Amino acid sequence: MDKAQILIASNRGPVSFSTADDGSLEHRRGGGGLVSGMISVANEIDSIWVCAALSDADRRAAAEAPQARLDQAHDLDGMRVHMLDIPRRTFEGAYTGVANSTLWFVQHMLYDIPNKPSFGSHFRRMWEDYTAYNNAFAEALVTGAADGARVAVQDYHLALVPRILRARRPDLRISHFSHTPWAPPEYFRMLPDQVARDLLEGMLGADQLGFQSPRWADAFLRCCADVLRADVDFRHRTVEYGGRIVGVNVHALGADEETLRESAAEPAVAARRSTLEEAVGDTRLIVRVDRTELSKNIVRGLEAYRELLIAHPEWRGRVTHLAFAYPSRGDVPEYREYTDAVLRTAKEINAEFATAEWTPLILEVNDDYPRSLASFQMADVLLVNPVRDGMNLVAKEGPVLSERDSVLVLSREAGAADELGEHALLVNPYDTVETAEALHRALSMPEEQRREHRRRLAEAAVALPPRRWFQDQLRSLG
Numbered sequence: 001m002d003k004a005q006i007l008i009a010s011n012r013g014p015v016s017f018s019t020a021d022d023g024s025l026e027h028r029r030g031g032g033g034l035v036s037g038m039i040s041v042a043n044e045i046d047s048i049w050v051c052a053a054l055s056d057a058d059r060r061a062a063a064e065a066p067q068a069r070l071d072q073a074h075d076l077d078g079m080r081v082h083m084l085d086i087p088r089r090t091f092e093g094a095y096t097g098v099a100n101s102t103l104w105f106v107q108h109m110l111y112d113i114p115n116k117p118s119f120g121s122h123f124r125r126m127w128e129d130y131t132a133y134n135n136a137f138a139e140a141l142v143t144g145a146a147d148g149a150r151v152a153v154q155d156y157h158l159a160l161v162p163r164i165l166r167a168r169r170p171d172l173r174i175s176h177f178s179h180t181p182w183a184p185p186e187y188f189r190m191l192p193d194q195v196a197r198d199l200l201e202g203m204l205g206a207d208q209l210g211f212q213s214p215r216w217a218d219a220f221l222r223c224c225a226d227v228l229r230a231d232v233d234f235r236h237r238t239v240e241y242g243g244r245i246v247g248v249n250v251h252a253l254g255a256d257e258e259t260l261r262e263s264a265a266e267p268a269v270a271a272r273r274s275t276l277e278e279a280v281g282d283t284r285l286i287v288r289v290d291r292t293e294l295s296k297n298i299v300r301g302l303e304a305y306r307e308l309l310i311a312h313p314e315w316r317g318r319v320t321h322l323a324f325a326y327p328s329r330g331d332v333p334e335y336r337e338y339t340d341a342v343l344r345t346a347k348e349i350n351a352e353f354a355t356a357e358w359t360p361l362i363l364e365v366n367d368d369y370p371r372s373l374a375s376f377q378m379a380d381v382l383l384v385n386p387v388r389d390g391m392n393l394v395a396k397e398g399p400v401l402s403e404r405d406s407v408l409v410l411s412r413e414a415g416a417a418d419e420l421g422e423h424a425l426l427v428n429p430y431d432t433v434e435t436a437e438a439l440h441r442a443l444s445m446p447e448e449q450r451r452e453h454r455r456r457l458a459e460a461a462v463a464l465p466p467r468r469w470f471q472d473q474l475r476s477l478g
């Protein structure tokens with residue numbers, strides 16, 4: 001069996017399957033610059049991407065794959081993909097229960113504290129699922145890794161993997177990268193003690209840890225000092241624990257200009273653009289594109305738009321808000337409720353302000369990437385107002401594709417604010433009046449100023465494209 005020199009591990013893999021009308025399996029490569037960036041580096045060297053089967057079709061694909069080269073391996077531009085068919089109930093406990101309903105809520109500080117969380121025996125069972133799921137990943141990596149291979153583990157789903165791997169394969173060089181924010185210890189400590197320790201110790205099994213922003217790296221260091229009483233050097237960002245020193249780095253992922261421009265040149269984008277142009281006429285455009293995600297703060301964004309129309313009625317009939325949301329995590333009840341709240345608020349705004357000639361808000365909740373790209377090209381203002389975000393790539397991709405020198409209204413709580421803050425209008429995402437004023441300022445900004453800001457934003461946005469971002473991670477492993 002061929003073993004690999006580079007291994008990537010992530011819950012969501014670079015490929016997904018669906019069942020065609022004739023019952024056969026079709027596969028689709030995941031969109032986005034991250035996947036292309038990582039594949040472009042990884043397939044130059046013998047590599048394997050280990051991921052989970054997420055759908056029934058994925059499970060079928062994982063089960064039907066020939067036992068060639070590596071168990072259940074699929075070929076993808078020369079890179080092998082090992083899709084793990086983790087028992088359904090274990091997967092649900094790990095992914096929906098722990099990763100999405102607990103760790104995501106902790107790191108984004110999303111809990112409605114008087115009511116949640118409450119860590120009972122149900123949570124303890126799901127934690128066992130999470131542990132089993134992490135073990136399944138570690139097992140696949142142990143099997144697939146050549147001597148001294150480098151392993152790049154991604155995100156909060158797989159926090160325990162580095163430690164398990166190190167115990168079994170001390171020859172490997174291991175990194176772990178968090179794409180999310182990290183909560184300060186005062187919040188992180190709400191997790192049961194043993195769980196908080198397991199997560200930190202799990203990650204500290206790596207040689208190098210990576211974060212999107214210095215804020216999240218520093219919060220992680222504070223958690224290590226507080227929860228583990230580890231010896232932390234805040235200046236050099238290292239943690240000494242269990243006789244080893246672990247480096248903590250910041251690699252801020254940038255937009256993938258090349259892939260973006262290629263996708264934006266597709267005929268489907270031009271087609272969406274004509275449809276949108278017809279719908280919005282010659283009004284100015286405020287655009288937002290998100291997953292229907294609690295942390296993205298879509299409802300307050302819509303409320304800020306309502307505030308704009310009240311405080312500055314001169315914009316009525318002259319502006320349209322395009323809000324495009326991708327369905328996300330429908331298995332989590334809070335996400336379903338949130339999507340309903342988004343739809344309800346949008347309906348209220350249109351009921352309040354629409355006239356026979358003007359629809360103030362066009363909201364769509366569905367999956368349409370070409371339409372998102374078209375809206376980036378057309379935007380006058382791009383609104384990105386998460387309550388908390390590891391990075392936020394929309395804030396970077398929008399300025400790259402903008403053809404009307406769009407002004408970025410950006411939450412100061414997004415990791416992207418560290419790099420883009422100087423050329424964006426920064427807002428407190430909880431303050432809808434301040435956000436409305438920023439939208440007004442953005443719409444009123446003189447052309448020359450808009451052009452200069454947009455140019456600087458686009459420059460900063462592509463500073464560390466995915467390919468280089470991934471190379472940096474590998475390089476940090478030596």
Ligand code: G6P
Nearest residue numbers: 011012100155179180328329390
């Ligand atoms: C964030 C996380 C990713 C995750 C993505 C989509 O960006 O950092 O790990 O894949 O959201 O979420 P999903 O649950 O649909 O994979």
